Amino acid sequence: MKTDHSTAYVRQEDAPLLPPPRNETGIIGWFNQNILSLINDFSGIGAAIRSVLMAVGTLAILYYSAHILWALIDFAIIEAVWSDPDELKRVVCTTEIAGGIQHNGWHGACWPLATAKMKFLIYGAYPAEELWRVNITGLVLIIGLVCLMFDRMPYRMHIGISMLTIFPVFAYIMLVGLGDWIGLPYVDTRDWGGVLVTLVVALTGIIASLPLGVVLALGRQSNMPAVRYLCTGFIEFWRGIPLITVLFMASVALPLFLPTGVTIDNLLRALIGVTLFASAYMAEVIRGGLQAIDKGQYEAADALGLGYWKSMRLIILPQALTYVIPGIVNTFIGLFKDTTLVAIIGLFDLLGAAQAAINDAGWSSPVQAITLYLLVATFYFICCFVMSRYSMRLERKLDRSNR
Amino acid sequence: MANNAKLKKQGSEEIVISMNGVNKWFGSFHVLRDINLNVHKGERIIICGPSGSGKSTVIRCLNALEHHQGGDINILGVTLDNNVHNVETVRRDVGMVFQQFNLFPHLSILENCILAPTWVKKMPRAEAVDLAMSLLERVKIPEQAHKYPGQLSGGQQQRVAIARALCMQPEIMLFDEPTSALDPEMIKEVLDVMVGLAETGMTMICVTHEMGFARKVADRVIFMDEGQIIEQNEPEAFFSKPKSDRTKLFLSQVLSH
Numbered sequence: 001m002k003t004d005h006s007t008a009y010v011r012q013e014d015a016p017l018l019p020p021p022r023n024e025t026g027i028i029g030w031f032n033q034n035i036l037s038l039i040n041d042f043s044g045i046g047a048a049i050r051s052v053l054m055a056v057g058t059l060a061i062l063y064y065s066a067h068i069l070w071a072l073i074d075f076a077i078i079e080a081v082w083s084d085p086d087e088l089k090r091v092v093c094t095t096e097i098a099g100g101i102q103h104n105g106w107h108g109a110c111w112p113l114a115t116a117k118m119k120f121l122i123y124g125a126y127p128a129e130e131l132w133r134v135n136i137t138g139l140v141l142i143i144g145l146v147c148l149m150f151d152r153m154p155y156r157m158h159i160g161i162s163m164l165t166i167f168p169v170f171a172y173i174m175l176v177g178l179g180d181w182i183g184l185p186y187v188d189t190r191d192w193g194g195v196l197v198t199l200v201v202a203l204t205g206i207i208a209s210l211p212l213g214v215v216l217a218l219g220r221q222s223n224m225p226a227v228r229y230l231c232t233g234f235i236e237f238w239r240g241i242p243l244i245t246v247l248f249m250a251s252v253a254l255p256l257f258l259p260t261g262v263t264i265d266n267l268l269r270a271l272i273g274v275t276l277f278a279s280a281y282m283a284e285v286i287r288g289g290l291q292a293i294d295k296g297q298y299e300a301a302d303a304l305g306l307g308y309w310k311s312m313r314l315i316i317l318p319q320a321l322t323y324v325i326p327g328i329v330n331t332f333i334g335l336f337k338d339t340t341l342v343a344i345i346g347l348f349d350l351l352g353a354a355q356a357a358i359n360d361a362g363w364s365s366p367v368q369a370i371t372l373y374l375l376v377a378t379f380y381f382i383c384c385f386v387m388s389r390y391s392m393r394l395e396r397k398l399d400r401s402n403r
Numbered sequence: 404m405a406n407n408a409k410l411k412k413q414g415s416e417e418i419v420i421s422m423n424g425v426n427k428w429f430g431s432f433h434v435l436r437d438i439n440l441n442v443h444k445g446e447r448i449i450i451c452g453p454s455g456s457g458k459s460t461v462i463r464c465l466n467a468l469e470h471h472q473g474g475d476i477n478i479l480g481v482t483l484d485n486n487v488h489n490v491e492t493v494r495r496d497v498g499m500v501f502q503q504f505n506l507f508p509h510l511s512i513l514e515n516c517i518l519a520p521t522w523v524k525k526m527p528r529a530e531a532v533d534l535a536m537s538l539l540e541r542v543k544i545p546e547q548a549h550k551y552p553g554q555l556s557g558g559q560q561q562r563v564a565i566a567r568a569l570c571m572q573p574e575i576m577l578f579d580e581p582t583s584a585l586d587p588e589m590i591k592e593v594l595d596v597m598v599g600l601a602e603t604g605m606t607m608i609c610v611t612h613e614m615g616f617a618r619k620v621a622d623r624v625i626f627m628d629e630g631q632i633i634e635q636n637e638p639e640a641f642f643s644k645p646k647s648d649r650t651k652l653f654l655s656q657v658l659s660h
């Protein structure tokens with residue numbers, strides 16, 4: 001029954017509360033709204049052409065996605081060589097025509113190569129009898145990170161603070177060593193390599209660049225001109241030069257400025273370079289967050305008598321950092337991948353170690369490089385993807401409590 | 404009327420705010436011109452005037468959110484100058500409520516209230532919580548203590564903002580158009596809380612266009628225009644026999660709707 005609402009009218013009964021139409025919920029609803037609605041509109045010539053193009057495009061994309069996925073599965077799993085029981089090395093991953101045992105035209109991953117190089121890819125040339133030190137450090141790191149991911153973890157705050165303060169000292173002692181007298185002989189950082197170097201550079205950069213970035217961002221907004229110019233100059237300087245130049249200068253030019261006899265560890269130089277570089281980017285991301293804060297928040301904090309540092313710490317920064325989580329994680333991910341550039345100054349990070357393994361003539365084969373690159377790419381992808389997902393979770397969580 | 408007379412007796416001789424020849428400029432714009440104002444302890448002052456007349460600027464000078472450039476401001480015996488320590492002392496004793504509430508959105512209602520007492524006054528947390536709960540009770544929203552500001556209506560948020568300011572146990576409360584950002588049906592609940600506060604003898608300076616409220620609680624109504632105090636009087640005389648033409652024009656505009 002339809003009521004005429006154009007004249008005076010008083011409702012006698014409430015209109016019924018109904019569930020939504022069936023085809024708007026669930027998987028069918030999703031399909032209807034996102035796919036079908038785009039390709040079944042033939043209401044006019046323009047709409048019909050658009051529908052046809054959409055349908056063709058959707059099918060083409062599906063086809064090529066499946067194609068690429070299949071090629072990857074075929075190479076990495078189906079065609080791949082998994083073991084090398086007779087230690088044939090390169091022969092096991094080469095076709096007959098090239099003197100190997102695989103049929104001609106074979107193209108698959110050479111996983112025995114990855115297995116054989118695994119230790120080198122993870123630890124570099126870290127002495128074999130000291131590897132337990134790296135393992136323990138890694139284990140503590142993993143346990144700590146896993147604990148921090150659970151919201152309901154008891155003593156979460158304490159664990160977090162320990163991970164930021166005690167853990168770096170612990171890791172330094174374990175990895176560098178204290179000397180023979182305590183059973184932890186020094187290990188020269190020139191022997192470090194692979195995932196170890198990648199994680200050391202990336203984690204140091206990540207942990208140090210955030211507080212540095214906060215300080216620089218606050219400094220750039222300071223009322224004191226000297227502080228403001230200093231921070232602005234610092235940020236603009238480090239943002240203005242490519243990381244590769246920073247690292248190059250650190251390894252080539254820095255020794256020229258140091259007194260003779262004084263040397264700085266190559267790894268330390270890379271750490272400092274990467275950290276300062278990342279903190280300049282971080283500062284700008286955080287400044288964006290500071291600018292998004294309503295002026296009223298600063299005024300309310302001032303009016304309550306909180307003072308500069310307390311209002312920053314308790315009111316402004318918690319909100320500003322929450323706003324820019326995507327930007328912060330973006331910078332972290334960029335930093336993580338940029339660590340591959342340390343190969344420039346002769347450090348064997350994961351990519352550098354893979355590069356060295358690729359040059360091993362004992363495993364020389366057409367699939368040697370692609371196998372190792374696939375492995376390295378997978379490692380970087382997993383790390384970055386985890387960071388990305390974690391940031392999304394964090395955003396959702398903080399969003400819930402905020403608004 | 405009787406209520407008004409009863410309230411008025413609470414104003415004492417002690418002067419808690421004095422502004423002498425205060426001038427202020429925003430760039431070359433002379434926003435406050437020769438402001439002279441003494442406020443007695445327990446006095447309730449309403450400031451009104453057209454938009455842009457400098458009302459907000461006056462009360463923001465009283466807790467140094469804005470810095471005056473000429474004349475003296477003395478609050479509870481402390482002179483507001485460039486001395487950071489003096490500014491902090493004054494801010495502890497002067498609470499402020501803003502038009503836009505300015506609650507901290509990342510903190511719960513209770514945390515909003517106990518933040519300043521615990522961090523600025525170093526009050527033990529349990530004591531601060533008790534105080535906050537009793538004040539939330541007074542503004543009639545104790546049951547919202549664990550919600551976040553974004554989950555509350557405008558009127559509720561403004562009442563929390565009042566409670567938050569009161570948690571510092573201030574001597575003086577400043578209100579800058581506390582009901583101007585509210586939907587009409589929420590104005591009364593906020594004004595009721597403010598009337599209740601006035602009855603406790605709090606020294607209040609309130610910028611508002613709620614003339615009914617002004618009549619009810621004010622000891623003095625001040626009319627500002629173009630950065631100057633044009634007229635001030637007791638509410639009855641102010642509303643019934645305004646002297647200046649500008650006041651008459653303004654009152655005819657705000658009272659006509």
Ligand SMILES: Nc1ncnc2c1ncn2[C@@H]1O[C@H](COP(=O)(O)OP(=O)(O)O)[C@@H](O)[C@H]1O
Nearest residue numbers: 429430434452453454455456457458459460461
């Ligand atoms: N931070 C500022 N910078 C420049 N001009 C300002 C600033 N704040 C306020 N003003 C100007 O000063 C005048 C008085 O402002 P205000 O005290 O907020 O007026 P009211 O509260 O009476 O509406 C207005 O013309 C306003 O535009």
Ligand SMILES: [Mg+2]
Nearest residue numbers: 458459460580
């Ligand atoms: Mg105003």
